Amino acid sequence: MARILVVDDSAFLRHRCAAILHEMGHEVVEAAGGKQALDAYRTHAPDAALLDAALPGIDGIDALEQIRAFDPAARVAIVTSVSQQEVVIEAIHAGALDFIVKPFEPDRLRSAVTKLLA
Amino acid sequence: MSDGTLSQSDIDAMLRKAAASGADAVGPRPRRDGRASIPALVVQSATIPPTREAEPPPPIAPSPREGDREEDHGMRAAIGARNVSEDANNARATDAAQSALVREVSARIDLIERSLLAVSGDGAAARRAEEQVRALQQQIRSLTGHVASLRRRVDDLDRRLAQIQRRPHRRNRRTLWSASLYVDAAAGGAWRPRLRP
Numbered sequence: 001m002a003r004i005l006v007v008d009d010s011a012f013l014r015h016r017c018a019a020i021l022h023e024m025g026h027e028v029v030e031a032a033g034g035k036q037a038l039d040a041y042r043t044h045a046p047d048a049a050l051l052d053a054a055l056p057g058i059d060g061i062d063a064l065e066q067i068r069a070f071d072p073a074a075r076v077a078i079v080t081s082v083s084q085q086e087v088v089i090e091a092i093h094a095g096a097l098d099f100i101v102k103p104f105e106p107d108r109l110r111s112a113v114t115k116l117l118a
Numbered sequence: 119m120s121d122g123t124l125s126q127s128d129i130d131a132m133l134r135k136a137a138a139s140g141a142d143a144v145g146p147r148p149r150r151d152g153r154a155s156i157p158a159l160v161v162q163s164a165t166i167p168p169t170r171e172a173e174p175p176p177p178i179a180p181s182p183r184e185g186d187r188e189e190d191h192g193m194r195a196a197i198g199a200r201n202v203s204e205d206a207n208n209a210r211a212t213d214a215a216q217s218a219l220v221r222e223v224s225a226r227i228d229l230i231e232r233s234l235l236a237v238s239g240d241g242a243a244a245r246r247a248e249e250q251v252r253a254l255q256q257q258i259r260s261l262t263g264h265v266a267s268l269r270r271r272v273d274d275l276d277r278r279l280a281q282i283q284r285r286p287h288r289r290n291r292r293t294l295w296s297a298s299l300y301v302d303a304a305a306g307g308a309w310r311p312r313l314r315p
Contacts, residue, residue, distance in 0.1 A: 012251070081255070084122045086148045088129050092136045093147040099133060101126045103252050108126070 002047035002117050003027045007037040007063070008079070009056055013102070017050055017079070020106050024113065034058025041067050041074075048116035050100075050109075053080035053087055061087070061094050068095045075116040079104070199279065206275035213268040216261055223258045227251060 004026050006017045011032075018028040029044045031037040034055045041049065049067065053060035060078055067074045077098035078091045091099055098112040124132075132144045141147070230251050 083124050083126075083129065085124055085145075086122065088124055088132060089145045090148050092132065092144055093141045097133075099129045101124075101129065103248075103255070104126075 001025050001027060003029060003044060004113065005029045005031065005037065005040055005044065005046040005049040007031045007034075007040075007049065007055065007060070008052040009033060009054075010052075013052070013079075017109060020109050021113065024110060026113070032056075034060065034063040037063045038066055041071070048075045048077070048113060050077050050079045050112075051096075053078050053082050053091065061090050064091065064094045064096060077112045077116055079109075079112075202275055202279045206272055206279060209268050209272045209275060213265060213272060216265045216268060220258055220261045220265060223254055223261065227254050227258070230254070 004021050006014050006021070006028055007030075008014050008017070009032050014030045014032070018030065021028050029040050029046055031040040034057045037049070037051065037055070038058070040046075051060040051064055055063065058066070060080065064074075064076050064078070067076060074095070076096055077100060078096045079100045079102065080087070081102040083099075083101045088099055097116055100108055100112055135143045230247055
């Protein structure tokens, strides 16, 4: 069992991701914004994180960079409806290991988490 | 895709390329100071239609006095300015209506999300609600794109109107003088030739 941080300002998306991750047997920590994501990451030291790109306050890419600054081994996937090429390239440069476009099928999320934890 | 958005399969291909050859293989990192914030990008994402040229003003009514080219030009300029102004006002009104609709759709998505949380134990209801959310998300993307297009159109029309109104040209002064004759005539007054300014 791994601990996964799920960061999204939509309660529904957090709930949906959490349901899939619980089915996979993982523990889930939730955060609704970029600042909360950084606090939660420091507090809970998750094995992997799913970050929305469009977050209130600190956006997902900035949050990813800050997470990687204090944990260079952080394993993070971006989960977002913003699939513009510029954002994808920036996420990859920032260290995202996967990029999932919403709306997604549960299998896509499962495969991303499996990849992050491999 | 033409608006810069990528499909999941495109992104997966980029991720494989980055994993094999490094992040630089997918392209240079975008400049930080030039990047809009992600929430700002959300507004312009997905289905913004291509910029349309502002529509030309409606056909000009024929001049009441055949052969008087200067007055005909004045009438055309006056009507053109009025049409541009009306077009800009109409576009602004539509923009406001579309913005209100976007807010309304957002509120409905929030409501459905809350309902979804409440019924998440019921698989069929949850799927139906999820389909509704997807449909509304698609609708809001289209509306957001349409609002952006309307704003560009209003800006363009404003520029054209300002250009017409402040063109400091002798012919333009004659134009306004000529147009005023038609205004007098249209108001029911007798045709009164005026001294030129």
